[in-house]
Amino acid sequence: xxxQYENAIQLLKLIRVDYQRARKELQDVSSHFGDREATAxxxxxxxxxxMAHASSGYDKRPIISTLQTPPSKPRxxxxxxxxxxxxxxxxxxxxxxxxxxxxRVDWKRIDHWRSLxxxxxLGFLTAQQGKPVPRxxxxxxxxxxxxxxxxNNNLKAVVRALRQTLGAIHDRHESFAWVLFxxxxxxxxxxxxxxxxxxxxxxxxxxxxxxxxxxxxxxAMSEHETxxxxxxxxxxxxxxxxxxxxxxxxxxxxxxxxxLGRLADYSMNNSDYDGCxxxxxxxxxxxxxxxxxxxxLMSCYGHLGQRSRAISWYRLCEKTIKTxxxxxxxxxxxxxxxxxxxxxxx
Numbered sequence: 426x427x428x429q430y431e432n433a434i435q436l437l438k439l440i441r442v443d444y445q446r447a448r449k450e451l452q453d454v455s456s457h458f459g460d461r462e463a464t465a466x467x468x469x470x471x472x473x474x475x476m477a478h479a480s481s482g483y484d485k486r487p488i489i490s491t492l493q494t495p496p497s498k499p500r501x502x503x504x505x506x507x508x509x510x511x512x513x514x515x516x517x518x519x520x521x522x523x524x525x526x527x528x529r530v531d532w533k534r535i536d537h538w539r540s541l542x543x544x545x546x547l548g549f550l551t552a553q554q555g556k557p558v559p560r561x562x563x564x565x566x567x568x569x570x571x572x573x574x575x576x577n578n579n580l581k582a583v584v585r586a587l588r589q590t591l592g593a594i595h596d597r598h599e600s601f602a603w604v605l606f607x608x609x610x611x612x613x614x615x616x617x618x619x620x621x622x623x624x625x626x627x628x629x630x631x632x633x634x635x636x637x638x639x640x641x642x643x644x645a646m647s648e649h650e651t652x653x654x655x656x657x658x659x660x661x662x663x664x665x666x667x668x669x670x671x672x673x674x675x676x677x678x679x680x681x682x683x684x685l686g687r688l689a690d691y692s693m694n695n696s697d698y699d700g701c702x703x704x705x706x707x708x709x710x711x712x713x714x715x716x717x718x719x720x721x722l723m724s725c726y727g728h729l730g731q732r733s734r735a736i737s738w739y740r741l742c743e744k745t746i747k748t749x750x751x752x753x754x755x756x757x758x759x760x761x762x763x764x765x766x767x768x769x770x771x
Contacts, residue, residue: 524658
């Protein structure tokens with residue numbers, strides 16, 4: 426039995442080596458081909474990551490977060506609030522809020538929710554990054570304008586439903602206190618190994634900005650690329666009408682657009698016109714009225730000798746700005762257009 430175990434360990438180590446090489450090749454595929462090929466590579470990457478997880482036994486998060494991740498919090502010691510150190514495990518909770526809301530407990534995805542409000546509650550608590558949330562704040566966020574005693578009863582029922590949903594994924598977690606109530610506040614149990622795509626997105630964004638200030642542009646752009654890849658969609662986009670999500674959604678979208686702008690400028694400055702075009706097209710998917718994106722596209726196609734394409738982007742810009750804002754393109758955009766018409770260097 427021992428020899429079989431050792432052989433299995435050696436096999437997993439070999440898988441991990443191959444995985445690292447395959448991961449690098451998949452990143453190259455994602456950066457050079459279109460959305461469909463990139464999506465396929467990401468699916469394969471997820472499978473490779475599962476094998477890497479099996480061989481390492483340490484990192485339980487998706488590989489996209491392991492490029493540069495904040496250090497995991499230490500396990501709690503005996504007597505601290507949360508998961509006792511006497512337990513043999515601390516459950517892993519992964520919460521994906523960018524795009525369609527998804528939750529995984531120990532790699533197992535939750536497909537059935539006892540309550541849609543339980544999903545909202547988990548999203549709200551996750552957004553607080555481990556800080557306790559007063560009961561009244563939760564009541565107002567999830568049931569605005571509701572009579573306090575009724576809202577309180579609703580909250581208790583939703584907390585119970587959330588605990589049951591998370592605990593049902595694995596028998597050994599069934600009695601685990603996923604959500605704690607202390608002194609009139611609720612919070613996610615700090616004994617949980619919690620991972621959030623929003624936290625990772627903001628982490629890579631801030632790290633990239635810091636590297637920019639230090640003059641390490643290549644490293645900074647790598648961080649921005651990682652952050653952009655984490656942005657699968659707008660914040661809780663399948664739950665767009667709850668008031669508490671709106672400010673957060675717009676703030677994160679602004680960060681995403683700023684990241685794409687930096688990547689586009691970096692590509693342009695390095696004469697990577699194809700790369701710049703891809704980033705600008707992603708910007709316009711989120712904001713059709715961004716003239717800076719149209720300007721970059723016109724310049725890129727001009728440099729590539731495709732002036733007809735550059736002019737087409739100007740005309741689309743002009744039509745969109747007129748339709749959406751009842752305005753005309755600004756002077757810089759028009760000047761660039763005139764240079765293209767006159768076959769001048771841009």
